[in-house]
Amino acid sequence: MAYSLKEIMNRPERITGGHRMCAGCGAPVAVRAILRALDPEDHVVCGAATGCLEVSTFLYPYTAWKDSFIHSAFENAGATISGAEAAYAAWKRKGKIDETYKFIAFGGDGGTYDIGLQSLSGAMERGHDMVYVCYDNEAYMNTGIQRSSSTPKYADTTTSPQGTVLPGKQQYKKNLTYVMAAHGIPYVAQTTLTANFKDIHEKAHKAIYTKGPAFMNVFAPCPRGWRYDTPNLMQICKLAMDTCIWPVYEIEEGVWKLNYKPKKKLPVEDYLKTQGRFKHLFHKQNLHLIEELQKDIDNKWEDLLKRCGEA
C-alpha cells in the first residue's frame, strides 16, 4: 500500500506525552515515527540503552511507553532485547504464546557507537529477529554534552572544548552504518526526519518486518547540545541531507541503495552556521578547517555514490 501521511497519522500513538525529554528534542520524534510503522495489531517489546531516551521516558512511577519496555544498562541494550527475543521464540515454539511480538532496542550514539557496540555487534551476529535503532545526536547529551565517537570533527563539546589551542574535537566521526553493513545482516538503513516522514516510516517497516536482525541509524538533532533554537529541528535535518553530511541510504541483503540525492549539493557552511557548536569555525583563523571538512564530506559522498552504483 502506498504511503499516506494522512492515513498513517490516524494510528494510535505508542508513546505518550508527559515524558521529560527537552522541548524540541529530535529523539521522541524519531521514536514515534518508528513505532508508527508497526502494524497496529502487533505488540512490541522495547528496550533502551542508558541515555536521555531511557531516563526521560520512564521515570518511576511513570512510563511514556504503551508497550512493554525494559530498562537496561549502557552497554547491553542489544543483549537485553536479543534475550527477550530468544525467550519469545522459545515460547512460540512450545505454543505458549499466540500473539505477534516485535523487538526493538533504542540507543543513543553513546550507547551504540561507543559503549554498547559489543552487545549490538553480538546481537546482530547471532541473528535475532530484532531491530536496533540508534538515535544519533552526536555526543553524550544526557550527562552534559561530552564528545563521543559519533561527534563530528571540530565540534565544540565539554570534553573537546574549542579554544586558543584546539578548535574542538580532533577526530572524524565514526561511520557506524558502514560498520553495521559489514556484519552482513539482512537490513541496514540510515535515515533522518524528513518533511513527510516517508523515508523513516518505510525503513522502520522494512527493518521490523524483515526476518532477522536489522539496524537503523537515525539522525536526531539535540537543541541543547548543538546550540540552535528549538523551532529549527526539521530545517537542520533537511540541511544535513542537502549538504550530504548525513546521506540517507539503505542496504538490503547486501544491495546498497541511495534514497535521497540532493538536486543541488549545498556547501557544508550552510549546515555548520545553524549551530553554536561550530560557531568558532567561522573565526578568521579557523576558516581553513571548513575547507578540510568539505573535502572530507566530498570524499565520503563519492565513496557512497560508488557503493550505491550512482557514480
Next chain:
Amino acid sequence: MRNKNTKPMTPDVKWKEITPGGMIFDAGNAEDFKTGDWRAMKPIWIIEKCTQCMLCPPTCPDMSIPVKDSKRLDYDYDHCKGCGVCVEVCPFDAITFVKEED
C-alpha cells in the same frame, strides 16, 4: 503477572509499598504528568488558515497535536512544551508563536 500492584504511585508512598523491581503496570501513564507548565512560548493554531496538510503532527516531540479522522485538532496544552517545531514546519502560517501568559 504476580505482585500486581496498580495502586497509584504518589510521592507519599513508602518504599516498602513500591512495586518489586520498579515495575510499572499502567502503560502510558506518563500522560498523567503535565509538562505544559514548561512552556515559555505557546503555539496558537489558526483554524481558518489551516489546510490540514498534516505536516505538523508528526514533528511534535510531545505528541501534543492530536489527530482524528485524518484531521488535526487543537493543541494538547497539558503536554506541549512550546518548542515551536510545528510553527516552523507550517507552510501556510497557520500557527503563530506567542509568549506564554502567566
